[in-house]
Amino acid sequence: MSQPILSLKNATIYQENNAVLTDIDLDVTRGEFIYIIGKTGTGKSSLMKTLYGDLKLQKGEGEFVGYELGKLKERDIPYLRRKIGIIFQDFKLLPDRSVHENMLFVLKATGWKEKTEMEVKIAEVLDKVGMKQALGKMPHQLSGGEQQRIAVARALLNDPEVILADEPTGNLDPQTSVEVMQLLRQINQLGKTIIMATHDYALIMKFPAKTLKCDEGTLFEVVQRTV
Structure with missing residues (x-):
């Protein structure tokens, strides 16, 4: 065991x-x-x-x-x-930075140094959540569901052992909530532990x-x- x-x-x-x-x-x-x-x-x-x-x-x-x-x-x-990814109800993206800059900020804050490695990692996680096309966009240019997908991608940057999701669908409409849940279940099926607080x-x-x-x-x- x-x-x-x-x-x-x-x-x-x-x-x-x-x-x-x-x-x-x-x-x-x-x-x-x-x-x-x-x-x-x-x-x-x-x-x-x-x-x-x-x-x-x-x-x-x-x-x-x-x-x-x-x-x-x-x-x-x-x-x-660094060992966990956290997803919040209100996304917590930095509003004055692009998606790319939001991702870079997290990587630098958690000790990444090598520029090429950082770019490869950012592309990988955005691809995983189907948001590669959003790289240069600002958070306000994205829908709530797209912002939450970016937040999920950000949570995956350090290849965490666990994802803590605190009401991750709380600000989303029912259809978008289902899409975000499907994404979280896919991530779980790849072996990631997920602990999710919800009232939905x-x-x-x-x-x-x-x-x-x-x-x-x-x-x-x-x-x-x-x-």
């Missing part, structure tokens, strides 16, 4: 000083696709933020992509984030996968038909 890529034991997730999730036990194995659902304020985003180092794990044990979350130091966070139950029904629910301070697995 391979080592889980994420393991939480008796973990408590805090938002500011409030415990939003308590006594969490969770193992995620490589290659899994997992939904995290729950109403606003039940801890989905706080759990995600704890995983990518924005919130500290104050209580319990947690290991994620080889890092102990409870012992994470400020200087470790960029290295942790229609998508969960259309693309079933293991589903965990945040509710009343706890996290538990739900059987698909009872969602």
Whole structure:
């Protein structure tokens, strides 16, 4: 049995000083696709933020992509984030830079130096999401769905072990949401682990996968038909 890529034991997730999730036990194995659902304020985003180092794990044990979350130091966070790709609801593309410059910014920030290698990598990830033609465009020239495809491509730049997707379809219409989900499932089928926070139950029904629910301070697995 391979080592889980994420393991939480008796973990408590805090938002500011409030415990939003308590006594969490969770193992995620490589290659899994997992939904995290729950109403606003039940801890989905706080759990995600704890995983990518924005919130500290104050209580319990947690290991994620080889890092102990409870012992994470400020200087470790960029290295942790190099191993994960993060996709947000609001895309978070730099508005004053082209798609190409957005990609270059991430690569340079994560330690890439060689210009040719960077160009090859950018072309590769844009090709993967079907957005090669957008290289010179500015974010405002793209639709919401196209911007989210660019955000998915950006998340793939460092060949991450895991993709954390925090409400990635939250700002998209139903048809575009389905297209982005199909893209995420394809990436998952190539062996990438994906943990996705969502409240879009229609998508969960259309693309079933293991589903965990945040509710009343706890996290538990739900059987698909009872969602």
